[in-house]
Structure formats: C-alpha cells, structure tokens
Amino acid sequence: MAGTAQGRWTLEHDGRLLEADAPPPRLTGGGRELRLYVDGDLVATKATSSKKAKLTHEDLTVRATWDWRGELSNCALVPARTEADIKDAKDLKELIDKSGETWFTPPEGSRAARRERLARRHPRLYASRHVALAAARVLLPLLGIAALIKIPKPHIDLPDIDLPGIPRPRIPWPDIDLPSIPLPDLPDVTLPGWLQAIVQTAKYWGPILAAVGLAVQEHERRKKQRQKAAERAAAKEAEKAEKAVKAGEPETAQQRETGEEPETGTGAERPGKAAGRG
Known part of the structure; x- marks a missing residue:
C-alpha cells in the first residue's frame, strides 16, 4: 500500500488507501478544488466555487466541506445508494442525517485534527x-x-424647512361594482393563556x-x-x-502473553521437556 502524503485526509477502504486534499484558494484563482487519490495516484478532481463539493470516481463518492478560511473542515466517503437500497426507515434516516458516511482522518497538525481531538476527548x-x-x-x-434603551439620546433641534407643494395629477379611475359575497361567520377561538405565552x-x-x-x-x-x-x-x-x-508464524497474542509454545505439527518434542519427563 502506498505511503501517505503530508497534508492529505486519509481513509483505508476495501484494502485501498484513499486520500483527499484541497490546495489553498490562492493557488486556484480564488476557487476551490477537491482532489482524490487512490493508493497514491491522483484519480479525480472537482472544482467548485461553493463551500461544499461532491466528487465521484467509479464506485467511490467523496463529500467535502470547506470552512471560512478556505481549508477543508470535513471529508467523508458517501455510501453508494439508490432508491432500491432504501428498504426501511433506518436506511432513510441514514440517508438524511448522513450517519452512513465514513469520515476521513484529517492530517496531523491541521485545525480539523485539533477539532477532532477535542471532540473525542x-x-x-x-x-x-x-x-x-x-x-x-x-x-x-x-x-x-x-x-x-438605557443610553440617553441627545436632543437635536432640526431646522423647519417649508417645502413647496407639488400638484399631483388626478387620474379618473373607473368605478367598478364588485359583487358582495356573503362569508360565513367564523367562530371566535381564544387560545389559553399558557399556550399564547408559548407561541x-x-x-x-x-x-x-x-x-x-x-x-x-x-x-x-x-x-x-x-x-x-x-x-x-x-x-x-x-x-x-x-x-x-x-x-508460518502461528503464534497468537495469548500465546505470547502466557509463554506457551506454538504447536509445530511435527510431533517432535523439545529436548528440555523430554529430558524433564524422563
């Protein structure tokens, strides 16, 4: 598996190393660009002027969000879902609240990494x-x-200016008799006092x-x-x-802790053990 480059968000998925990064806006002419790497190879890019972007490559869909500084604040792998995959309310809930996503790990030293440590602690x-x-x-x-309200407002005497009267033209609007439609009297509904206070x-x-x-x-x-x-x-x-x-190294963690020797399957015994029984 390829090594991780500095400054990239990382995620191991199905035996592949996924990485994402975004160059500073000053290097992209003020816009934003999301780049996706698979095992160290650049496979897709997405340019946008928004603070959110979604990039798709084959069966991978990555969603990213930028903060007000122009840095990536969140990056997640979105599960590929279709209408046929939504079978119950749980699937619909995961689609709405994005709980089915898998988050990338932010690069060390970034603001996102510090936020993530604070969120974990x-x-x-x-x-x-x-x-x-x-x-x-x-x-x-x-x-x-x-x-x-508490600040005293100064009293300023403004000059009294007489503006000339401007004659306005009179337009003879037609007199239209609209029909009178009898409407039913609606009941007078008064909400209780406690409900009025809540509203x-x-x-x-x-x-x-x-x-x-x-x-x-x-x-x-x-x-x-x-x-x-x-x-x-x-x-x-x-x-x-x-x-x-x-x-050919069948020794388990439990065997390492207890000091038990792994079975070799040859049937041969260690000379020390054989001598001890003899």
Missing part, C-alpha cells in the same frame, strides 16, 4: 457548542436593545430547542464514526494475524 461539550451559539444569538440582541416566546426558545436536537444528532453521528473506526482497526489486526499464520 469531550464529545458532549463539543456537541453542545450548537446550543451555546443559539443562546448567544437570542441573548445578544436582547442585551443590545436593553443597552440602547409568543417561540422565537426565543425555538432556536435553542433546534440547537439541542442538532447537538444530539452530531453526538450520535460521531459515536457511530468512532465505532466504525474501531471495527476497521479490529479488522486490520485480524488480517495481519491471518497473514502471519499463512507465513
């Missing part, structure tokens, strides 16, 4: 940033209005409630990504062990 705190931002959007305007304050708690749902969704999505990463690591270790067995 404090997953709930990292996800709760959506709630903090929503609360700030609600509270800051209220605090700003309160501050403006009137929805613009304050609504964004915060939506942010809570977004935080929970992100926490669950990152939890699934960690599980996928653990499964890939376990599969890689199992593959290494299988290759070691085929190469």
